[in-house]
Amino acid sequence: MNTVTSHHDSIHEARGAKSIMHASNISHAFDYTLFENVDINIHQKETIAVLGVSGSGKSTLLHILATLLKPQHGEVIYDKGFMYEQGDKKLLDIRRHDIGIIFQSHYLFKGFTVKENLEISSMISGNSIDMDLIKKLKIEDTLHQNVSELSGGQQQRVSIARVLLKKPKLIFADEPTGNLDRQTANEVMDVMLEFVELNNAGLFIVTHDEKVASRCNSAYRLQDKRLLPVRL
Numbered sequence: 001m002n003t004v005t006s007h008h009d010s011i012h013e014a015r016g017a018k019s020i021m022h023a024s025n026i027s028h029a030f031d032y033t034l035f036e037n038v039d040i041n042i043h044q045k046e047t048i049a050v051l052g053v054s055g056s057g058k059s060t061l062l063h064i065l066a067t068l069l070k071p072q073h074g075e076v077i078y079d080k081g082f083m084y085e086q087g088d089k090k091l092l093d094i095r096r097h098d099i100g101i102i103f104q105s106h107y108l109f110k111g112f113t114v115k116e117n118l119e120i121s122s123m124i125s126g127n128s129i130d131m132d133l134i135k136k137l138k139i140e141d142t143l144h145q146n147v148s149e150l151s152g153g154q155q156q157r158v159s160i161a162r163v164l165l166k167k168p169k170l171i172f173a174d175e176p177t178g179n180l181d182r183q184t185a186n187e188v189m190d191v192m193l194e195f196v197e198l199n200n201a202g203l204f205i206v207t208h209d210e211k212v213a214s215r216c217n218s219a220y221r222l223q224d225k226r227l228l229p230v231r232l
């Protein structure tokens with residue numbers, strides 16, 4: 001069985017960190033089998049990176065963990081329940097309140113200002129806009145600009161702010177630093193890693209960037225339909 005038991009599991013367990021999500025024996029195919037018998041355990045304060053060539057199934061795996069796609073085989077256990085065996089309403093609830101998803105391309109409401117985009121998120125979650133977070137992401141001067149006037153990097157930082165304002169228990173980020181320069185990528189990682197630490201959250205990040213991956217507790221490569229641990 002292609003089970004991956006990260007040595008970091010034991011580190012997080014030894015620290016008494018609770019498991020937030022456990023995916024076991026996950027397999028999925030579209031035109032071809034993407035991966036088989038993948039096992040992932042995400043603990044509080046744990047950060048996991050997944051590398052892999054384009055088409056290897058990284059986004060598909062992220063979607064499966066993030067409530068968006070039921071796997072063809074295997075189970076995702078969240079909050080003591082089988083995630084995809086709960087009703088649509090409960091799944092939507094988990095997605096809305098507990099899961100923060102940062103996509104490759106940012107889904108901001110074009111034609112609205114940065115502040116309005118953030119207000120939509122704070123309205124849905126009931127959390128107020130955290131100005132510290134806005135400052136850390138260096139978007140405090142953009143609040144009254146229309147999002148379509150911003151650079152790609154600025155838009156990505158707004159979409160990260162929008163997700164973190166929800167205070168999710170798990171962050172799923174799909175190549176979040178792909179269109180950022182090195183320094184901005186590092187700053188965005190700083191913000192996400194600090195969020196995870198302060199909020200007892202977990203982070204699962206798909207990236208092409210080994211420097212980004214090396215800042216996580218563990219890194220894997222999706223290759224030959226398996227999740228192989230890599231040392232960076």
Ligand SMILES: Nc1ncnc2c1ncn2[C@@H]1O[C@H](COP(=O)(O)OP(=O)(O)O)[C@@H](O)[C@H]1O
Binds near residue numbers: 034053056057058060
């Ligand atoms: N909804 C879908 N329907 C059919 N094929 C899909 C779907 N999503 C992804 N695929 C295919 O699965 C493969 C892996 O895609 P993806 O998970 O996006 O890989 P990666 O993120 O590693 O580039 C690709 O060949 C892609 O075309």
Ligand SMILES: [Mg+2]
Binds near residue numbers: 058
């Ligand atoms: Mg992808």
